[in-house]
Amino acid sequence: MIDKLKSGIYAARHLMLIIFLSVLSHFYVLWRFIMPDERREKVFMTGANDGLEQMLPMQLYLYEQFREGTWFYDMDFGLGGDFYTDLAYYYSTNIIYYINILFVRAGELLVGLDPSTIGFWAQNAFFISILKSFLIIYFTYRFLCSIGVRPIPAILGGFIFAASPTYFRFTVFWSFFSDVFIWLPLTLWAMELLMRKGKPGLFIFAVAATLINNFYFAYYQLIIALVYLGIRLLFNRRGDLPRVETLKLAIPSAVLGAGISAAAFFHAVRGFLNNDDREYEVEVPLFEEFGWQDNIFYENYLVIILFLAIQALFTRQLYGRYFYRLFSVLTIVFMLFTLSPYIDTFFNGFQQPQKRWHYMLVFFHGALIAQYLSHFREIGVRQYLLSLIPVYAIMAASIHFKEEMVVWVPLIPVIHVAGLVLLLAKSKRRQAAFIYAALIVIFTMMVSASHTNTQIYHDGITDRNHLFYISSNHYESDRQAYNINEIQSLKAPEQKIDYKVREQDNTPMYMGFSGTSIYSSIIDGNIIDFYYNQLKVNIRYESISRYSTFQSRSNLFSLFNVDYMMRRDETYGIPSKFSPILSDGTYTVYENEAPLPFIRYASEIYHPDDLMHPLHRERAMLQGVVTGSAAPTASLDPPKNRLDEVDVETQNAEYTDGILEVGEDGGGLNFNFDAITGMPEDSDAYIEMHVELIEPEKRFTINVDGYPNERLFASSKYRTYADDLLYRVELQDDVPITLPEGRYAVDVQGVYIEDYSVLEQESMRQAPEYTFEERPNAYVVELAEPRAGIASVPILYRDGMKVSGDASGELESFRANYLMTGFETGEEDRIITFTYTPPYYWLTLAISLLSILASLFYLHFFGAGSRHTQKENRQKNA
Known part of the structure; x- marks a missing residue:
């Protein structure tokens, strides 16, 4: 009884320490929010790019959909679509998000929280991140304890993982990315319980939770789980179940976990497979071109390996321990992986290289450090001193290479001295151990804060991720909201509004109207095919992750019931059939003069x-x-190609055999339409051409009579490879198309005239x-x-x-x-x-429910441990 009481007290202390460290790990980001900088702006823990453009709008949007009881489809989701399937990559099936919105809904009902603003969700990011950090540290602690690490070092290992620069980079820029920090230690802990005690329950839960939460990172988790299981089976250790028995438990448990996830995972994968399948056409090099930011021990933009891991790797004395060897090898192998973009490609499903697997390296090195600290007193002084040599060699080389000393470097010798004192201490070893652990916590925080300050909270981010910015006309001002409300009062429920704030393609999500634009990594491939191939709607900013507006093409606006448009007064490209109806001096509202009914009957x-x-x-x-x-x-x-009636001349450029050489000050082609006469005043010309930059490799802008079409550089991961372009211009005497200096492959394929007579006729038809x-x-x-x-x-x-x-x-x-x-x-x-309803939804839901029942049945017979473990327990009791 006394032993159980002591054990409970220790567990409570450990839990309180984990809670404390979860909050402490956020010291720097909380300080930047609570203590504003010299501009008196409170910096949110949210990136100004994808954070404000995707993460926060999607969280707000989904919360409002779920609160209203809409579960799958919404006409306001871009042009319309299945947000449950398409946003599964983000939050629509995300367990952490669901936990979060339960708290938000409770707060809304009980204390009057107002979750209808982006500001609320920006501040909510602190709460959810601290909760995630608690789970990360706790699961890491439980895993490390299960492999023999003492509790305090296990907690420190979890803290190193949760407070890492990688965690904060993931969380600030793409908050759902860092959820994987929770599932990795949970999965490995569950696997250890299964392999050593024959208990599959947690493994079933871990598999199900991982697959439900995010299908994309489930792929990463599958890889590392198979690697870990393979190593543990190949190099079996005393106390493990026999290999065959382990597999007999692991395989059905994994199947049951996958079955439980079916109602989420299946539809998430469908969304991914229905996405545009454009291949990355750039050759991936075998090795990185090493620069100062690629140094994983110093100022890497994504991951920093703490010097304690270097010491651990060079402490031969501890290599006799199974798990110490295991995590040393994994740490070394994954450090080598950082040298090759091929690994980035492999982990990204053999698509464009993405460095999203580095969280695994952070975990392995944190687990190695935890074991090093757990067995620290076993290290000889000579071995300890020898292990410092590579540390200082790497630090000296890093400082020389970067030509700058990072703020945390002076703390390294202080920790080394504290470690030496701990090894030499004959008395007061507890106090020395406490000081050593405290210094490691401080050092971890300093590394994270320094990285956050320089690599995350730089000027390009802090200029925008604060309250003033999101209340300005760069994001959502009172004037913009007022004008949108005015349009809402004029339009019918089925009509759409064409408006977005600058590059904020998800403006409709957070301003609450039915728009035409979206920014998401997963977009239904039929929409992409419509924009890039079938209708060649030329979006201003080339991207495989965005679509917006209809390039000022009146026919398309009318077909999709986009009958209102808001633009700043200096904006170019108003469709021919739109006329101004409201203006406040900054924004003008336009109405479609040739609308079509929502429901249209067709005889042809x-x-x-x-x-x-x-x-x-x-x-x-x-x-x-x-x-x-x-x-x-x-x-x-078909429409008549009237290219032979148009005079095309070069301007500050030379055009030979399909190659356009543009001079230093920019130039291009000029289209003269003098020969085309007798057309209605509001007619448009459509110029069809292929344009591809040959050299140099850079971003460039194709300026079509004032319409700037921003094109990505050739090796960009987000290129559309849609270089056959269609430009709509007002029919006038001269239309210039200019490009910056460079060498281009250009082919003018056609010129077409649209007088909109068909649209006018259909608009006047009785509906x-x-x-x-x-x-x-x-x-x-x-x-x-x-x-x-x-x-x-x-x-x-x-x-x-x-x-x-x-x-x-x-x-x-x-x-x-x-x-x-x-x-x-x-x-x-x-x-x-x-x-x-998503296809097969009720079937997958039935599979999920049946899998839950099957899991309960399975655990009833196997939850107390395998036959092997039960036999051992009976022998011990005898």
């Missing part, structure tokens, strides 16, 4: 294979419906009277009178979209007009309802 059906050009496809969508799901009933003449209503998980169109026929609505079609009529029941639905939902109504259908 066109097959997509018969349509050869983007303008050809636009006109077909206006005059009927484009689909491969029904037999075509009409054909359409069916209807009302539109948005409900949680459903959209309802109620017709004034029933009408039979093939119809389409600009609700983006996804597999799983269902359409039903009040008289006919479920109607056949299909993809129409490349992205829209098409269907055929019966003669008595007056109320049309659209609902969406």
Whole structure:
């Protein structure tokens, strides 16, 4: 009884220490928030790029969707789509996020929290990060204790992992990335329980949680789990279960864990597979070009290996211990991995190289340091002193190479002296050990704070991640919000607003309106195909992760019911059919003069294979419906290529055999349209051309009559490789297309004229009277009178979209007009309802529930340990 009481007291102390260290690890970021800098701005723990552009808007958006009871589909998600599937990479299936929003919802109900602003979610990041740090340290502590590390060194190992520069870089820029810091130690702890005690319960949970939380990092976890399991089976140690018995437990446990995750993991993978499959076409070198920022021991931008790990690696005395050897080898191997981009490619699913696996190296070196500290008193003084030689050699070389001493370097000899005193101490060893441990904590914090200050909280970040910025016209000002509310009062529920704040493509998410833009790593491949291939909508900023607006093309705005637009007064490129209706001197609101009804009945059906050009496809969508799901009933003449009527001349450039050489001050091509006459005043010209920069490799801008099209450098990981471009310009005498100095492959493929007569005709056509209503998980169109026929609505079609009529029941639905939902109504259908559930969702949910039941059944027989362990326990009790 007394032993249990003592054990409980020690466990409580350890828990309190973990809580304290979880908060302490955030000292620097909390200080930068609580104690503003000289500009008196409170710096949020959120990156100004992806943090403010993706992470916070998505957290706010998903919270509001879930609170309203909308679970899968939203017309306001960009052009519309399945946010459950597409945002599974981020938060829609994220366990940590769900825990967070439970707290947020409770706070909203109990103490009046207001989670409707980005400022709230920016401050919420501190709370959730501290919670994550607690879990990271706790699970690391439990794992390390399970392999024989003493409790305090185990906690220090967890602290080194949780307070690492890698953790804060992941958390600040991509908060969901750092969730993997939780699942790695949990998985390894679960594996040790399974391999040594025959208890599979935690392993089932770890597998399920990892797969549910993030499918992308589940791939990383699968790799390291297989490596760890393989090593532990190959080099079995005393006390482990027999290899066959381990596999008999591990395989069904992994299957059950995967089964539990099915309702989340399956749909996350579907989202990834449905994403655009553009390949990375840049040759990956075998080795990095080593620079000062690639030094993993000093000022690496992502990971810093603490000097204690170097000492541990050079302490031969401790290599007789199994786990010490294991983590030494893993640390050395993963340090070598940092030298090759091939490893980055391998861990990123053989796509473009990404350095997201480094958290594993941080964990291995933290676990090695914990074991080093746990057995510190076993080290001889001579061995200790010899282990310092490589430390100071590496530090001296690093300082020389960087030509700068980092603030934490002077603390290294202080810790070394404290360690020597601890080894030599004959008395007061507890006090010496406490001082040594405290110095290690301080040193870890200094390394993290220094890295955060220089590599994360630099001027480009701190200039923007604060309250003043997110309340300004760079993000969301009162004036912008007021104008959006004015438009909301004018428009019908089904109409969209085309507006985003500068480069903030997720503006609609945090300003709460139905827009046209999105910034996400996972985008339905049909949308990307629509923008880059079928319609060649030229987005201003080239990126595989963004889409926005319709390049001022009136036909597309009308087809997708984008009938209102807001722009700053100096903005270029207002579509031909839009006219100003409101202005406050800074922002102007425009309304579409040629709108189309939300539901459109078509008498003519066109097959997509018969349509050869983007303008050809636009006109077909206006005059009927484009689909491969029904037999075509009409054909359409393609637009005329009028390139031979246009005079194309070079300006400060030479054009020979498809190569455009642009001079020092920039230049390009000038298109003269004098020969094209007799067109309506609001006609547009569409210039189709291939443009590809040959040299030098750089970002460049194609300026098309004032429209700056920003193109990425050739080796960019985010290139679209869509170099066949279509530019819409107002039809005028001269249209210049200019480029910066360089050598380009250029091919002018065509010039087309659009007078919008088809759009005007369709806009004036009498439309069916209807009302539109948005409900949680459903959209309802109620017709004034029933009408039979093939119809389409600009609700983006996804597999799983269902359409039903009040008289006919479920109607056949299909993809129409490349992205829209098409269907055929019966003669008595007056109320049309659209609902969406991800394909196989109910099946995967059933698999998850059955897997939970199967796991409970399985654990009932195996939860107390394997037959091998039970036999040992009986022998001990006897």
